Amino acid sequence: MSYKCDCYKLIEKKAISAGMFSFTIYCPEVANLAKCGQFVHILVPGFTLRRPISICEVNRDKGTIRIVFEIRGSGTDKLASINVGDDIDMIAPLGNGFSVLDIADGKRIIVIGGGIGVPPMLETAKSYKKATALLGFRSYDKVILTKDFEDNGIETIVCTDDGSVGISGTISAPLKAELEKGDVAAVFACGPKPMLASVISLAKEYGVYSEVSLEERMGCGVGACVGCVCKIMRDGEEKMLRVCKDGPVFKGEEVIL
Amino acid sequence: MKDLSVKVAGVTFPNPVIAASGTYGFGEDYAPLYPLNKLGGISCKGTTMNEKPGNIPPRIAETTAGMLNAVGLQNPGVEVFVNKYLPELKKQGNVIIANVAGATLEDYRNIAERLDSTDVDMIELNISCPNVKQGGATWGTSCEGASTVTKAVRAATKKPIMVKLTPNVTNVVEIAKAVEAEGADCLSLINTLLGMRIDIRTKRPILHNNVGGFSGPAIFPVAVRMVWQVANAVDIDVVGMGGISTAEDAIEMMMAGAKAVQMGTAIFTDPYSPLKVIDGIEKYMIENNIENLSEITGSVKPW
Ligand SMILES: Cc1cc2nc3c(=O)[nH]c(=O)nc-3n(C[C@H](O)[C@H](O)[C@H](O)COP(=O)(O)OP(=O)(O)OC[C@H]3O[C@@H](n4cnc5c(N)ncnc54)[C@H](O)[C@@H]3O)c2cc1C
Ligand SMILES: Cc1cc2nc3c(=O)[nH]c(=O)nc-3n(C[C@H](O)[C@H](O)[C@H](O)COP(=O)(O)O)c2cc1C
Numbered sequence: 001m002s003y004k005c006d007c008y009k010l011i012e013k014k015a016i017s018a019g020m021f022s023f024t025i026y027c028p029e030v031a032n033l034a035k036c037g038q039f040v041h042i043l044v045p046g047f048t049l050r051r052p053i054s055i056c057e058v059n060r061d062k063g064t065i066r067i068v069f070e071i072r073g074s075g076t077d078k079l080a081s082i083n084v085g086d087d088i089d090m091i092a093p094l095g096n097g098f099s100v101l102d103i104a105d106g107k108r109i110i111v112i113g114g115g116i117g118v119p120p121m122l123e124t125a126k127s128y129k130k131a132t133a134l135l136g137f138r139s140y141d142k143v144i145l146t147k148d149f150e151d152n153g154i155e156t157i158v159c160t161d162d163g164s165v166g167i168s169g170t171i172s173a174p175l176k177a178e179l180e181k182g183d184v185a186a187v188f189a190c191g192p193k194p195m196l197a198s199v200i201s202l203a204k205e206y207g208v209y210s211e212v213s214l215e216e217r218m219g220c221g222v223g224a225c226v227g228c229v230c231k232i233m234r235d236g237e238e239k240m241l242r243v244c245k246d247g248p249v250f251k252g253e254e255v256i257l
Numbered sequence: 258m259k260d261l262s263v264k265v266a267g268v269t270f271p272n273p274v275i276a277a278s279g280t281y282g283f284g285e286d287y288a289p290l291y292p293l294n295k296l297g298g299i300s301c302k303g304t305t306m307n308e309k310p311g312n313i314p315p316r317i318a319e320t321t322a323g324m325l326n327a328v329g330l331q332n333p334g335v336e337v338f339v340n341k342y343l344p345e346l347k348k349q350g351n352v353i354i355a356n357v358a359g360a361t362l363e364d365y366r367n368i369a370e371r372l373d374s375t376d377v378d379m380i381e382l383n384i385s386c387p388n389v390k391q392g393g394a395t396w397g398t399s400c401e402g403a404s405t406v407t408k409a410v411r412a413a414t415k416k417p418i419m420v421k422l423t424p425n426v427t428n429v430v431e432i433a434k435a436v437e438a439e440g441a442d443c444l445s446l447i448n449t450l451l452g453m454r455i456d457i458r459t460k461r462p463i464l465h466n467n468v469g470g471f472s473g474p475a476i477f478p479v480a481v482r483m484v485w486q487v488a489n490a491v492d493i494d495v496v497g498m499g500g501i502s503t504a505e506d507a508i509e510m511m512m513a514g515a516k517a518v519q520m521g522t523a524i525f526t527d528p529y530s531p532l533k534v535i536d537g538i539e540k541y542m543i544e545n546n547i548e549n550l551s552e553i554t555g556s557v558k559p560w
């Protein structure tokens with residue numbers, strides 16, 4: 001697997017909602033390699049460990065990638081203070097992304113994103129001819145990227161935990177309703193563990209192929225330190241696999257949450 | 258071009274900057290960035306006789322100028338190391354140190370015997386890993402334990418043995434002398450210090466193992482002090498590590514008494530940092546008219 005480690009220019013920065021930022025980074029060599037569901041490992045000046053952030057969109061023609069992140073602590077806070085024209089030191093693209101499968105005509109895929117797990121689902125949905133996005137947020141002020149999904153012709157269903165916008169409650173009920181329709185070829189998800197657990201079990205119930213993206217605290221980000229493992233059932237054995245290199249995307253049926 | 262080569266316990270390293278065990282895997286993960294043989298050498302991931310699954314995550318926590326890890330020696334076992342990784346690494350011309358760990362004396366003896374007939378250039382005895390409940394810490398924290406393991410491994414292999422010392426002891430010098438007496442060819446230090454971080458929102462330690470090994474720039478002064486104390490007390494070569502991230506750090510560590518250095522955590526921050534350190538050492542040699550790095554080793558002038 002090929003990746004780069006270099007400094008790349010931040011060419012566009014937007015605050016997209018309270019504490020949430022969208023960065024467009026000029027990095028043609030990374031854009032050429034990048035696939036949906038992969039991530040970048042960013043060095044925030046002054047910190048020992050890099051911060052993993054998903055690739056939200058790739059534009060090969062313009063040589064850019066886009067990332068969207070929320071301020072969660074001192075590292076992402078400092079990251080948010082980087083200005084247009086400044087360099088971003090990143091190792092990218094990393095990990096195995098979501099599969100881009102051949103889907104029969106008349107079939108579609110569903111992407112499911114929860115909170116800060118929404119960004120990687122945009123590029124994933126864009127990689128398919130027909131996709132539906134099911135996006136879950138805590139409340140209206142946390143909603144991000146829905147317009148980006150819609151602008152790309154992706155049918156978009158929003159849920160909020162408090163019902164302040166869209167469907168009230170988790171994505172489980174609407175996901176079940178979509179799967180009932182019988183035209184879903186695969187589901188892909190990124191979000192909190194309870195959401196992933198529900199996606200995996202519903203996909204299994206309906207006999208639909210699923211993939212989920214996992215999160216873990218990282219050291220190297222490239223597979224060397226075995227710091228970021230998760231439990232995966234593969235070849236009939238429980239294994240400790242690396243989120244950064246063997247994942248972050250795993251088959252739903254393999255994941256032990 | 259200066260000659261940066263150094264000889265440690267009879268083994269020649271093309272330059273004095275070695276990747277530290279556990280931070281560089283078996284090399285392959287960094288191969289997309291640069292030829293691995295630009296490094297002085299690679300100390301491979303701590304290897305046990307059989308495959309080990311390691312600890313439950315989270316295994317990593319950040320600290321001010323450092324990090325904690327509680328990987329718990331997850332590794333594929335010595336056969337995979339010998340058959341899969343070692344041949345590839347040697348083909349690329351790397352100087353390879355096998356870092357070995359065990360729970361019992363038998364483990365150490367068996368693994369040393371297994372490695373004796375391979376191409377590894379040196380065996381680094383990790384008797385200091387704080388993460389494994391049996392063995393690990395107990396071997397390396399007493400003179401008796403440390404010398405028992407060294408003696409057993411000495412009898413099992415002709416390969417040069419580097420004993421890696423833990424800083425989590427009252428008197429590191431005593432342990433250094435004890436393993437020297439049992440036939441250690443050289444020493445490396447320091448392994449990680451035992452540390453802990455707590456998430457104040459959840460009241461949970463960040464590491465699932467509760468405690469873990471503290472590494473990175475924050476531990477550098479402790480490492481320099483220990484290398485200085487040990488290098489003054491033994492006749493065998495010393496390899497220094499702990500928090501090195503710049504050429505200045507590496508030179509300082511050599512002045513304290515190290516013949517070569519290892520870098521770990523700094524590679525996570527910047528995968529190119531070992532190459533930058535090598536370049537910086539060369540620049541220092543040129544600026545100071547140094548022909549051989551042994552001129553730096555131990556050159557500190559204590560008050
Ligand atoms: C594969 C992957 C993709 C991700 N994609 C995104 C994204 O697209 N947008 C986004 O906003 N966030 C994303 N995250 C989460 C993001 O990495 C964390 O929010 C961020 O590292 C927090 O850093 P901090 O310094 O602000 O927080 P602190 O809590 O101060 O960080 C302390 C340490 O813990 C680590 N850490 C804390 N929370 C997490 C976490 N949830 N996951 C992994 N490491 C963590 C940090 O990296 C750092 O090493 C992703 C995480 C992973 C593993
Ligand atoms: C993630 C991680 C894993 C490690 N695994 C090992 C190991 O398997 N064997 C070992 O002897 N030391 C291990 N170490 C310790 C390092 O080799 C080194 O002694 C220590 O990190 C101090 O150096 P540094 O500050 O440059 O990282 C590990 C360190 C880290 C950070």
Ligand code: FES
Nearest residue numbers: 219220221226244
């Ligand atoms: S972060 Fe080092 S192996 Fe994944």
